[in-house]
Amino acid sequence: xxxxxxxxxxxxxxxxxxxxxxxxxxxxxxxxxxxxxxxxxxxxxxxxxxxxxxxxxxxxxxxxxxxxxxxxxxxxxxxxxxxxxxxxxxxxxxxxxxxxxxxxxxx
Amino acid sequence: xxxxxxxxxxxxxxxxxxxxxxxxxxxxxxxxxxxxxxxxxxxxxxxxxxxxxxxxxxxxxxxxxxxxxxxxxxxxxxxxxxxxxxxxxxxxxxxxxxxxxxxxxxxxxxxxxxxxxxxxxxxx
Numbered sequence: 001x002x003x004x005x006x007x008x009x010x011x012x013x014x015x016x017x018x019x020x021x022x023x024x025x026x027x028x029x030x031x032x033x034x035x036x037x038x039x040x041x042x043x044x045x046x047x048x049x050x051x052x053x054x055x056x057x058x059x060x061x062x063x064x065x066x067x068x069x070x071x072x073x074x075x076x077x078x079x080x081x082x083x084x085x086x087x088x089x090x091x092x093x094x095x096x097x098x099x100x101x102x103x104x105x106x107x
Numbered sequence: 108x109x110x111x112x113x114x115x116x117x118x119x120x121x122x123x124x125x126x127x128x129x130x131x132x133x134x135x136x137x138x139x140x141x142x143x144x145x146x147x148x149x150x151x152x153x154x155x156x157x158x159x160x161x162x163x164x165x166x167x168x169x170x171x172x173x174x175x176x177x178x179x180x181x182x183x184x185x186x187x188x189x190x191x192x193x194x195x196x197x198x199x200x201x202x203x204x205x206x207x208x209x210x211x212x213x214x215x216x217x218x219x220x221x222x223x224x225x226x227x228x229x230x231x
Contacts, residue, residue, distance in 0.1 A: 001169075034217040036152075043202055043221035044152060049209075055219065087151055091216025094166055096142075096154035 002026050004088055006099035014107045019075040021102045023088035028068040032092040035064055035073045037084045038101075044087060048073065080106055109133035109220055111203050116225030119193055127188040127225055129203030136184040137161075140206035140214035143177060143188045144221070145199040153199075156188065157206060157214070193229045200224040 003026035013019050023033070031051035036044035046055045048064040051071060061076045075082055083106050088099040115127040127143070142157040156167045156177040165177050176189040186203055204221040206214035 032216060036218075043204075043224055044218070045221075046207075046217060046219035049207075049215065049217045089152075089217065095168065096144075096216065096218075098151040098153065100151045 001095045002029060002090055002093055002097055004090055004097050004099040006086075006088060006102045008102060009100070010103045010105065012105040012107050013078050015078055015080060017078045019078050019082075019104060021073040021086050021104075023066075023071040023073070023099050025069045025071075025090055029090040029092035031067050032090055033064075033066070033071050034089045034091065035062075036087045036089065037082075038087065039084045047086075075104075078104075078106070082106075109205075111205070111220060111222035113201065113203055113222045113225035116201060116227045118228045118230065120231050121193055121195060121229055123193050125190045125193060125227060127190070127201055127203075127227075129186045129188075129222055131184045131186070131203075131205075134205070137181040138213070139208065141177075141179060141186040142204050142206055142218060143175075143186075144202045144204055144218065145197075145227075146202065146224075147199045152202070155201075158186065160213070190227075193227075195229050198227060198229045200226045 005024045033051045035048040038044040052064045063074045085101045085103045110132045113129045143155050144152045146152045155171050158165045158177045174191050179186045202221045202224045204218035209215045
């Protein structure tokens with residue numbers, strides 16, 4: 001199976017900061033990649049699909065980029081509500097592999 | 108409003124069986140693939156199974172093939188996950204999720220929305 005590696009595992013940033021989360025695939029997944037936000041005790045919520053398409057209703061401060069093996073989720077101006085763990089997920093294979101997550105903390 | 112509600116989880120002993128249910132409302136259930144995804148606390152989610160619109164195609168993760176069975180009842184707008192010979196490593200919260208469609212093409216491969224989850228604890 002393809003492996004999805006996210007880094008960093010945890011990051012701490014201040015409100016208003018630009019935050020970048022990375023996801024690396026062990027083999028090319030083209031742009032078949034999604035990003036999710038999960039708040040404590042809740043289900044994951046889709047933010048981005050096809051590597052860079054913002055899901056309807058998701059704030060425009062979230063954006064995605066990348067292709068093949070390197071992907072990035074960017075929060076342009078971190079807000080208190082963005083406290084969460086973020087996961088990437090490939091859907092190039094039928095295994096739908098998720099990354100291990102990046103926890104975003106607010107300083 | 109799109110709503111997915113899982114039920115059927117709980118504390119079970121190793122070797123026992125369990126049937127999880129997910130009742131759906133708010134969208135044309137019969138038009139969408141559905142998946143089950145599980146998550147161990149502190150870990151990333153793990154996709155375990157999905158099923159096509161009429162139940163004629165099913166797929167499983169290698170880690171569960173042979174013990175898990177996914178089915179659906181479109182009349183009841185529900186999807187089910189039968190888990191046999193439960194192991195301690197099956198302990199997780201189990202979510203049902205819709206696999207979205209895009210431009211008439213299904214499934215897309217991403218999951219939206221998700222239910223609230225049903226915890227399963229396998230322990231003696």
